[in-house]
Amino acid sequence: MEDVSKQFTTTYNVSIPWVDLTYTGGPLKTDVKTCIGGKNNDMIFIFGGWPLNGPFISQFDTSKQQWINITSVNREDISCTNFNNGLVAIFSGMSSSSTIPNDRLIFKYININMEFKQCSKCTSTRFGYCAITLPDEKIFYILVELALLIHLLCQ
Numbered sequence: 001m002e003d004v005s006k007q008f009t010t011t012y013n014v015s016i017p018w019v020d021l022t023y024t025g026g027p028l029k030t031d032v033k034t035c036i037g038g039k040n041n042d043m044i045f046i047f048g049g050w051p052l053n054g055p056f057i058s059q060f061d062t063s064k065q066q067w068i069n070i071t072s073v074n075r076e077d078i079s080c081t082n083f084n085n086g087l088v089a090i091f092s093g094m095s096s097s098s099t100i101p102n103d104r105l106i107f108k109y110i111n112i113n114m115e116f117k118q119c120s121k122c123t124s125t126r127f128g129y130c131a132i133t134l135p136d137e138k139i140f141y142i143l144v145e146l147a148l149l150i151h152l153l154c155q
Contacts, residue, residue, distance in 0.1 A: 037109035079131040086110040
């Protein structure tokens with residue numbers, strides 16, 4: 001990890017201030033999503049990914065340089081977005097049985113608690129999307145696959 005608050009040059013790489021992030025046993029997965037959290041934003045949370053047989057949430061404590069596997073849910077193609085009150089919202093995704101559930105997962109990173117909530121007001125199931133928390137804490141979803149599908153159908 002690079003500390004860009006200090007002066008460095010890009011031509012002389014020895015001058016770049018690096019923090020050693022040697023592999024410390026974290027999850028070896030693809031298609032993961034990340035959010036930061038913890039009381040001091042000193043935790044990195046990795047959600048989802050493939051293969052599905054590993055933990056759904058892994059936590060990296062940056063002060064201890066230590067990984068903790070939290071829970072298994074078996075979802076991929078999700079996105080997460082975090083809020084100021086210690087919550088991370090995860091909507092839908094694809095399960096291990098290739099179904100797309102219409103639910104919402106709420107992860108409370110302060111007390112490491114996961115809740116499943118049915119999403120009765122949600123318009124449709126989603127997977128392979130990007131979620132962004134706006135300043136008013138509303139969630140903005142970007143559905144890349146749907147936009148690509150619409151583009152392909154309109155050609």
